[in-house]
C-alpha cells in the first residue's frame with residue numbers, strides 16, 4: 001500500500017469517529033470509534049491497517065532480534081480492546097487473551113491497579129493464560145494517559161512474558177500516555 005493510500009484510509013476512518021464533549025466527566029472529549037464497526041468496509045480497512053503494520057514492521061523488528069520469533073498472543077483490554085483483539089489475533093495466527101476489570105475472570109488471577117483519564121480501576125489476567133516466555137501484542141482502541149495500557153503491560157510481565165508492542169487505533173499525544181509504557185507503541189490516528 002502506498003503512503004497516499006494509507007493517508008486516505010486514516011482520513012476516512014478519522015471522519016467516522018464521533019466526539020462527545022464532557023463525557024463521561026466534564027473536561028473529557030470522548031472519542032467514540034464504534035461507528036467504524038458499523039460499516040464492514042471501514043472495519044476491514046481498520047483491521048487490515050493494523051495487520052499490515054504488524055507484518056511489515058513489528059514482526060521484522062522482532063525477527064531481527066531473534067530469528068524465527070513470532071507473536072504468540074494478542075492481549076486485548078476490557079472492553080473496547082475486545083472488539084479488535086480477537087480478529088487481529090486470528091489474522092496474525094496468534095492466540096487471544098483478555099485483560100478484564102476486577103471480578104470478571106474465574107480461577108487464579110494477577111492484578112494491577114491503575115489510574116486512567118477519568119478514574120481508578122483494577123485489571124486482572126488469569127495466571128495461566130499466557131505460556132511464560134511468550135511474545136505479546138497489547139491492543140486497545142485508544143491510549144489517553146496510558147494508565148490502562150501500562151497496567152496491562154505489568155500483568156503480561158507478571159505472567160513471565162514480553163510485550164513486543166502496544167497497538168492502538170487512536171492516541172491523544174498531549175496526554176503523553178506512551179511515555180508510561182515499557183516498550184514500543186503504534187497508533188494509527190492522533191487526535192487532540
Ligand SMILES: O=P(O)(O)OC[C@H]1O[C@H](OP(=O)(O)OP(=O)(O)O)[C@H](O)[C@@H]1O
Nearest residue numbers: 078079080116117143144145146147148
Ligand atoms: O490511557 P487511559 O487514560 O488509561 O485511557 C484509555 C482507556 O480508557 C478507555 O477504556 P475505559 O476505561 O473507559 O473502559 P471501557 O472500554 O470498558 O469503556 C479506553 O478504551 C482505554 O482502555
Ligand SMILES: Nc1ncnc2[nH]cnc12
Nearest residue numbers: 028029030031117142144
Ligand atoms: N477521551 C477519551 N475517549 C475515549 N476513551 C477514552 N479513554 C480515556 N480517555 C478517553
